[in-house]
Amino acid sequence: MISTKGRYALRVMIDIAEQNTNNYVALKDIAKRQDISKKYLETIVKKLVDANLLVGTSGKNGGYKLVKSASKYNLYEILKLTERTLSPVACVDSKSAKCKRKKMCKTYPMWYELNNLISKYLKKKKLNEFL
Amino acid sequence: MISTKGRYALRVMIDIAEQNTNNYVALKDIAKRQDISKKYLETIVKKLVDANLLVGTSGKNGGYKLVKSASKYNLYEILKLTERTLSPVACVDSKSAKCKRKKMCKTYPMWYELNNLISKYLKKKKLNEFL
DNA sequence: TAATTACCTACCAAGTCAATAGGTAATAGG
DNA sequence: CCTATTACCTATTGACTTGGTAGGTAATTA
Numbered sequence: 001m002i003s004t005k006g007r008y009a010l011r012v013m014i015d016i017a018e019q020n021t022n023n024y025v026a027l028k029d030i031a032k033r034q035d036i037s038k039k040y041l042e043t044i045v046k047k048l049v050d051a052n053l054l055v056g057t058s059g060k061n062g063g064y065k066l067v068k069s070a071s072k073y074n075l076y077e078i079l080k081l082t083e084r085t086l087s088p089v090a091c092v093d094s095k096s097a098k099c100k101r102k103k104m105c106k107t108y109p110m111w112y113e114l115n116n117l118i119s120k121y122l123k124k125k126k127l128n129e130f131l
Numbered sequence: 132m133i134s135t136k137g138r139y140a141l142r143v144m145i146d147i148a149e150q151n152t153n154n155y156v157a158l159k160d161i162a163k164r165q166d167i168s169k170k171y172l173e174t175i176v177k178k179l180v181d182a183n184l185l186v187g188t189s190g191k192n193g194g195y196k197l198v199k200s201a202s203k204y205n206l207y208e209i210l211k212l213t214e215r216t217l218s219p220v221a222c223v224d225s226k227s228a229k230c231k232r233k234k235m236c237k238t239y240p241m242w243y244e245l246n247n248l249i250s251k252y253l254k255k256k257k258l259n260e261f262l
Numbered sequence: 263t264a265a266t267t268a269c270c271t272a273c274c275a276a277g278t279c280a281a282t283a284g285g286t287a288a289t290a291g292g
Numbered sequence: 293c294c295t296a297t298t299a300c301c302t303a304t305t306g307a308c309t310t311g312g313t314a315g316g317t318a319a320t321t322a
Contacts, residue, residue, distance in 0.1 A: 001221070002219055002220045004280065004281095005280085007221075007242075011237075014237055014238070024298095026297090027299075028297095037281070040281055042300075049300090056298090057289075057298085058287070058288040058289050058297080058298050058300075059291095059296090059297060060289065060296070060297050060298070061290065061291090061297085061298085063298075063299080084278080087132065088132060088249075089133045089138060093132075107141055107145070110206075110261070113252075114249070121245055122245075125241060129241075130238065130241070134309090135310080135311065157266090158267080168312070170313065173269075176268090176269095187267090187268060187269085188267085188320075189318070189319040189321090190265090190319060191265070191320070191322060192266085192321070193267045215309080
């Protein structure tokens with residue numbers, strides 16, 4: 001299941017895109033509009049900045065802004081930052097321990113297919129589709 | 132993410148179907164073949180019995196068997212027993228608290244669509260496809 | 263009646279998640 | 293230059309879930 005962090009991250013990205021400005025958007029305002037604790041959002045936005053999906057600046061009129069046009073962001077790249085994994089099962093997750101039954105496992109191909117289905121959906125979905 | 136319980140449940144169902152017999156299949160043997168702790172499998176198989184996907188009997192030559200042909204089982208009905216939810220996000224999960232922003236939420240339709248994608252895949256996939 | 267098997271209740275350690283607390287550093291406007 | 297504003301940093305907490313174990317009782321058949 002995708003956590004609140006992931007859902008919030010997406011909403012933050014959409015919120016910034018919606019402002020449709022080249023100015024920095026303050027987190028305080030995003031938190032108010034989205035009705036999410038600003039303190040909590042800080043931990044989420046940090047991940048977005050670290051991954052270069054957002055750029056932030058301090059001080060008066062500071063805040064965050066996108067680094068590329070909304071149509072160039074896909075959901076997968078946003079969500080993978082906040083989620084331990086986006087795989088539906090450990091079997092197809094690169095971060096999980098490898099299963100030694102993988103080669104003989106009758107269910108593995110199905111999990112692999114399902115994983116593909118989800119990944120493709122998320123990679124195809126672009127941020128501008130939410131505006 | 133689908134838990135080990137769910138993955139094991141599926142493997143148990145396949146294992147029983149594979150034996151291709153009308154006799155009861157003992158959990159001891161399933162555990163050995165699948166290399167899963169029998170004790171742990173007990174908790175999983177109980178859910179399958181409670182939901183009438185399997186029927187079990189005690190005593191010598193006891194064990195579990197299917198109640199219908201493998202082609203009549205779909206993955207969704209099996210996995211939903213072991214997972215708290217099969218929804219990718221709380222927003223589209225009937226068991227989770229309702230989000231009051233649902234009606235105005237820009238992301239909700241996308242989550243709904245993703246949920247549908249996954250559910251449909253799992254409901255279409257039948258047990259006999261693994262034999 | 264004895265072996266075999268399912269079935270039942272309880273428990274535990276580790277990990278994850280959602281969220282809060284209390285700061286420090288950078289920047290722009292007056 | 294100073295002060296308000298804003299991002300950024302580190303640590304902590306309680307609740308919950310997961311994966312798995314322990315130690316039994318009840319049912320069935322040879």
